[in-house]
Amino acid sequence: MAHLLPSAVPQPGAAGAPLLEVRGLRTDIRLKRSTVHAVDGVDLTVRAGETLGLVGESGCGKTMTALSVIRLLPAGGEVVAGSIRLDGVDVLGLDEAELRQVRGGTVGMIFQDPLTSLNPSMTIGRQISEAVLLHRRVGRAAARRRTVEVLDLVGIAHASRRLHDYPHQFSGGMRQRVMIAIALACEPKLLIADEPTTALDVTIQAQILELIDRLRRDLGMAVVLVTHDLGVIAGRADRVAVMYAGRVVEQATATTLFDHPRHRYTEALFRALPERAVESRDPLYTIPGLPPDLTRTAAECRFAPRCRFAQDDCRSTDPPLVPQPDDSEHACLHPVDAAHRLQVRATSASVVALTANRDVLVTAEHLVKEFPLRRHVFGRTSGTVSAVADVSFEVRRGQTLGLVGESGCGKTTTGRLLVGLDEPTSGAVRVDGWDLATLPRRGRRRVRRDIQLMFQDSFASLDPRMHVGAILREPMVIARLGGRADQQRRVDELLDVVGLPREAARRFPHEFSGGQRQRIGLARALALSPRLVVADEPVSALDVSIQAQILNTMRALQAELGLTYVVISHDLSVIRYLADRIGVMYLGKLVEEGPAHQVYARPLHPYTHGLIATVPMADVHRERAKEPAPLRGELPSAVDPPSGCRFRTRCPLAQQVCAEQEPPLAELVPDGHRVACHFPLGGTGAGPG
Amino acid sequence: MTGFLLRRTAQAVVVLLLVSLIVFVLLQLLPGGAARAVLGPRATPAQLAYFDHQNGLDKPVIQQYLIWLWHLLHGDLGYSYRLNQSVTSLIVERLPKTIVLNLLALVIAVVIAIPVGVAQAVRRNSLCDYAATFTGFVFYSTPIFFLSLMLVLWFSLDLGWFPAQAPQATTVGGILSQPAGLVLPVGSLVLLDLALFSRYMRSATLDSLVQDYVRTAYAKGAGRSRVLYRHVLRNSLIPMVTILGLSLPVLLAGSLITEQVFNYPGMGLLFYQEAVTSDYPVLLGITLVVGAATVVGNLLADIGYALLDPRVRY
Amino acid sequence: MSIRPYSGDGLVPDDVPSEPVLTPPEGGEVQGEQRGSLRRGVEVFAQNRLAVTGIALVVLFLLFCFVGPLIYHTDQTTTNLAVSNEPPSAGHWLGTDPNGYDELGRLMYGGQASLTVGIAAAVLATVFGTLYGAVSGYVGGALDALLMRLVDGVLAVPALFLLLVLSTIYSPGTGVMILLIAALSWLGAARLIRGEALSLRVREYVQAVRMMGGSNTRAIVRHIAPNAIGTVVVFASFTVADSILTLSFLGYLGLGIQPPHTDWGGMLSTATNYINAGYWWLLYPPGIAIILVAIAFNFMGDALRDAFEVRLQRH
Amino acid sequence: TGAKANGGSSSQPGVSGKPVQGGTVSWALPPATIPNWIWPMASLAYFSVYNISDLQQPMYRPLYWFGGHNLQPTVDYGLSAAKPPQYSSNGRSVTITLKPWKWSNGEKVDAADVVFWMHMVKAEKANWAGYTPGAFPDNITAVTRTGPETVRLTLNGRYSDNWFTYNELSQITPMPMAWDVTSASGKPGSGGCTADQAKCAAVYRFMTTRAKDQKSYATSKIWGVVDGPWRLGSYSSSGNYTLVPNKAYSGSPKPHLAAVKFLPFTSDSAEFNVLKAGKTIDVGYIPSQDLPPKPSGSAVPTNSPVGSSYALSPVYPWSVNYFVPNFDNPVLGPAFKQLYVRQALALTLDQPLTVQKAEQGYGYPDFSPVPVRPTNRWLSPAAKKGTPYPFSTSKARSLLTGHGWTEQGGVMTCTSPGTGSSQCGAGVKKGTRLSIKYDYASGTQALDQQLQQYRSDAAKAGIALKLHQAPFNSVIGEAVPCKPSQAACRWQVANWGGGWIYAPDYLPTGESLFATGAGSNSGSYSDPTMDRLIKATEQQNGTQPLYRYEDYAAKQLPVIYQPNPYTVAATSTHVGGVVFNPLETLTPEYWYRTR
């Protein structure tokens, strides 16, 4: 592989001529009736060998900025002002043929979703060699050789044998590697990665980010890493640009930015991150209001309407990006200083005491769920998916149990079993000691009411043709609770509880934002005054600032109504913020379960340890200090799970016994912290600790 | 794949049995019955009875059906009451003619519809798009007999550009050697299919155009035409496969009106004429063939899907 | 058998909405002037010029056929061969037909049948097909397999044969024609709605109903049916066009509506007999009427699909 | 003979140029008719004018040729394979003498060939279309070979010469010994059917397999044995076939053409389009809807719709046209049995208007069971005078009201049942309404128009016709004699638009149409006088019995007569010698091309 490397490797951060220089970029997207000013005066500089992180919430114009650079805007999109110089060339002045040389030649591009970004009907090999053939005057054979080389480079094993495979034959992580291979095929000088890991699991995400980082170093590329996840940026970017409403509002080296954010928006974003509030268990900071409508232009600070520190001048002048002495820039008239730090207002919700001796509300007893693998309507089943395999836990009143794990480990299935949407293959769910399965019909209905589910995808779970009032009333109608007027009153109550205006009852789901829809989902779950709410990925689709609103609401309701939660998420920081106890799932098994702080601080299972170590934190120092992704490989198939301990195939500590015996979930010491491992960490001292 | 094929074949047999049963029952409902229709107004009751007896039509329906099935199992589709030919030889004679005509129309329609649909999608909401949509709908909304007759009237009788009838040769080669005669019959069928196909192609292309992999291809530095042909087209063809699969029965069943107007006795006309004369064996035979084609068409569409879309495996 | 293979589906490819879909802004308060889903659909529909043309045409033809005879009085029951096939004149604006009927009056009269049959058959087929498909898709399992095999079977029977047999058995009046054409068209609806039901059944909002302990009926009536309505309406619209064409085809084969009643297809079929005689007033009016009405409904269906799609695409 | 009378010469109007030897004439077959049975011995399923006239007769001469090279529906002894039959004076036997002809394989056309035929149809009468129980061949008690060329048929009673020749001898076609075999390699006569009727079954089976093998028609040795002027040159089951001259034909005239080519058509408009294009068809026909209104004084349009390269001539079919009331219909049968009701039905049908408008003049009213065109010797003097029931709705109306019917809601209703002279008549129940379900064959524009008009006119007399069109075969399918109690008797009136064609029982007698219980008596008409008159036509010589039957049937209306349309044929002006005989027999040996 070494012979591939360019001979002269520029050093990152070297103060050479900028490779990419964007000045005053304005990009409009013309619609039928209006124009979206998606990018509204963006300045960026990327030097060779450097990684620039571009962060910001959804819709702030990150993607449009990136696409402007290679002039690949959607229909109606057009760069209306500014300049883009790439390696000394004015990109905006290029004609179509020259542009094609830039695309894929000078600039490689990686997109968010590796599944949809690859042509499903073309082999991997052809998709990569296409890029080679387009930019190099080589024959097919040479293109093929190059294809194998880059596949090797991105770490696809047996590359030459996989050339004829189609994308669907690759896992998500491998597909993203292929995308990277395509982008790298012609040794670009600049790699733009637009949310390259958002669709992937944390473990895979870490591997991919590491790969990009390594390639940057090895090949001396510059990288623009676009993401909404501050944690991702923290460990990888040299410099970070924060975007808000089509603008870069702050730019600084990663360390400076994370340590001392200056712009009020950046500060607010950080304050909204749950991981920053874990210890305090304070309510999270929420940014009031809405991001501005990008179809309007404004002569004010775009953040002013939402900023707690906004002054009159903020509302009358549009602050420019001002370079600061420390090589950073920000566009804020009243930047953060020690005196005016953002204080989170104290809420009435007092912190719930961690009481282990509350009584048990729900028990899961040896839950097993297997799905037959169906081929066809008349087809016979050919094997089963072991989605949940012998999972037991209990949830106490007023507590929150968090379930984490990689995608496909059975979290959702467990949740569905709890609320009775699916029947367990074996095992039982007990509510207040009643076994749901053996309860008579009527009783079952009564008990079922006590457990409600808050769906992952709020939009899919709300009937698009019903207005919110009807949606919220429906559970009551079904349960025949009260008259129409009572129900109406209850709807108003519910809307109050989740913090939506009462008139929302007359609107349709699609007229709400994602966060609001999630609240409607929550309100519906609460309609029958349940005792337990199972929340499946309640915030995974949301931006940080909105996520904070939901998390706060959930916490507040717990305090107010004495709710019990089972929160399912792949995001450890969310779980850690919400949960009293954490359950870690791996391939259908509960591998570790215990009090949240203990599990987090002293994980016993190597998997938990790896997971925690992998999750990116919005903290430069911790991220920089991190060992390279400790969890290698991907989740094995649930159709044919490994024998013994299911984690052994990826476990650094695995030994013979792991393949032969399945470790039981047991407490090492009687502290309510259980683990299913032959070689638990810490306790035995065998782990990397 | 083998398992899939076997399963589908089993299903097909069930469907075909169902079809033949439905047809059998419907035939019983026809007033008059076969004997009268075949023997004509001269036939005396005694002759009618003799005919019924000879052809087993005096047996209970179920028994007739079972007998028919039994013969079918032995590869015997029966003998036409009216045409002095075995059903098999009738089909063997008519089928190629029908296939030539319809296949030609299908191929031409597809060959035109694909670029038209793609162009429409690429220039969505342009004047060209509207014009093509409008024209398509006009032809789609025209009764075929009206269209065919107008074509003959204008292009054959008034202008004298093309013959008024399809080639009369009895062999496929002979038919194809008279391309002028094929223009009008094939043309009328093409006009009808075109609207449908190009509409499908347009929407399939629209779907593909907004896919992420198209953006990826552009990001690689591929030009517009390359992206269209290498990336968009193949993926847009997938929905076309379904519609082509669905066209298979039409391919075999023939197009009654076209055949009648252009004096081209194929399957459609055969079926119609034998239907009005209650020539049961022929009807059952053709229904079976068409039914089989329906099932096979669906199957081929599925297989085509699998060929075009590597994600699909059976 | 040139009855179209996709009877009912019309030109129903899934189309992409013509306007890019905007993600709604996140967070904050409920947005101010949001448009209701219905209004939005109506608007998208109204923006489609072809659709507006379609509606206008349909309304025009309805007026022409049903109100026209009140203004333009003609005798459509007594034949008078003595005045047959007369060219247009002051007394007969569009001349007379082979039976001596006033052609313009006949056009209105025939249009009543064509429109009635087209619309009624489509409605009937849609309602029945929707119920059948919804039950099949929602209940699923063995019943679904059985019901769908049945549909497959009937679909594989050549449509022409069915029409031929049925119209020979039943004397074809308007009512019979409606039943007959509906009997062919419901199959498409059944398949379409079944697919819809299959996918709706596993939607989370339907699952939510189950979780709340709601009955199947509730799920079908309150959630599946309203959400399938787009498909249903689009289907119905295309089916009207198809039904009118099928009716004309039957008329051409002499299996259509019986004289002295008639429909445009029957008129057109009569006129084709005189194609060489130059009686243009017999040929073009019904021909163009059929085409225009079929186009109108096709346009409407096409636009309706867009209207419904846009809304549904908004997740 | 007829051949001489109309001798093929360029004197034929419309023929231009000089006759030449050789060349091909192409002949358009009527829509959807494809000759598909080559053996003259055919079951009813394959018993069609097209099979007989267009395929079998040009090759296999019938014993007696009906409809010669002229316009008369009469026997042409010149073209026949036998000399005129000799009836014994008591009318109980007939002797047939064959002409000294030879089959194309050299075999003589002789008495054995006739015996062979007779044995075959007797042995396989169930499979023979011409079989009428009690009549031919049941009424022939013995077939005797009285010489090498003479055969005597002994009859079971006395028969009229005319009747027996036209309706019975007309059905005989001598068959060569080469067909009396049970295998393709069998020696001529080895089948033994000629010698022993019992052996005919095996021969029948073998010959049937040969007749069912259409692919071998043109190549088969068996079918290659012909005695007519033509043999099959090529044949395809789709209906494209050619006749080529039989070089060994013993009769005269001998063919001038090198081939006659037959072209099938799917519809008459398809044929017309091709005809109009002007190249492919030499002899075709103009569909009625494509004819301009007939000028008076000419049977064909003066302005030819197919241009000047074709000469037009009328083709009168040897048929009568009528529709059938069902006398056994439980509801209306009793009413139909009343002559005055039938008269009312006849009186309200405006035949002249129908002919003039619906048929554009190319037709003529029918009012008796004997065809009025071409003018022929069987037509009675009374019939020549015209209809006894000229159109009059008021007369029909008063007939009904005079018989106890009153109009209620526009429909005549029997209010005065009984058998008195001013009452409805026997069997007609009180309250019976003259609302008639009228089934007719779809697809004929003229018929459609006629019935629209008829419906309107009948309504004026208080007769409500509920028209229902159905495919031809459905109409004939239901029009079967039935018992009132049967469900099959629900039909009330059937009109298949075709009436009856007198072929190949060429004498227009009524034994199969109107005799009580006759097979083709669809409406189950029954009347003793009629039965007696019909019997007389079978047994008594001369035209008088026929006239008597005919006049009675014209008045009695066992069926309601309706206008009979005729065809206009188009013959290329470069083809001569073509004559359109009402029996639709083909004599292409007279045809020639001109240059």
Ligand SMILES: Nc1ncnc2c1ncn2[C@@H]1O[C@H](COP(=O)(O)OP(=O)(O)OP(=O)(O)O)[C@@H](O)[C@H]1O
């Ligand atoms: N094709 C398009 N047509 C119209 N507007 C668009 C289009 N694509 C994006 N926009 C708008 O442009 C603005 C910027 O979008 P962009 O995709 O750059 O945001 P982003 O920061 O990448 O967000 P995300 O994190 O959701 O990907 C948004 O307001 C978006 O609604």
Ligand SMILES: Nc1ncnc2c1ncn2[C@@H]1O[C@H](COP(=O)(O)OP(=O)(O)OP(=O)(O)O)[C@@H](O)[C@H]1O
């Ligand atoms: N209805 C089903 N039929 C078949 N297999 C299923 C079904 N639902 C889930 N599975 C399988 O069961 C396993 C667990 O799925 P589950 O949805 O519970 O995972 P998860 O942890 O919620 O993942 P994610 O984070 O992606 O939501 C997976 O392998 C999945 O493919």
Ligand SMILES: [Mg+2]
């Ligand atoms: Mg983006």
Ligand SMILES: [Mg+2]
């Ligand atoms: Mg999940």
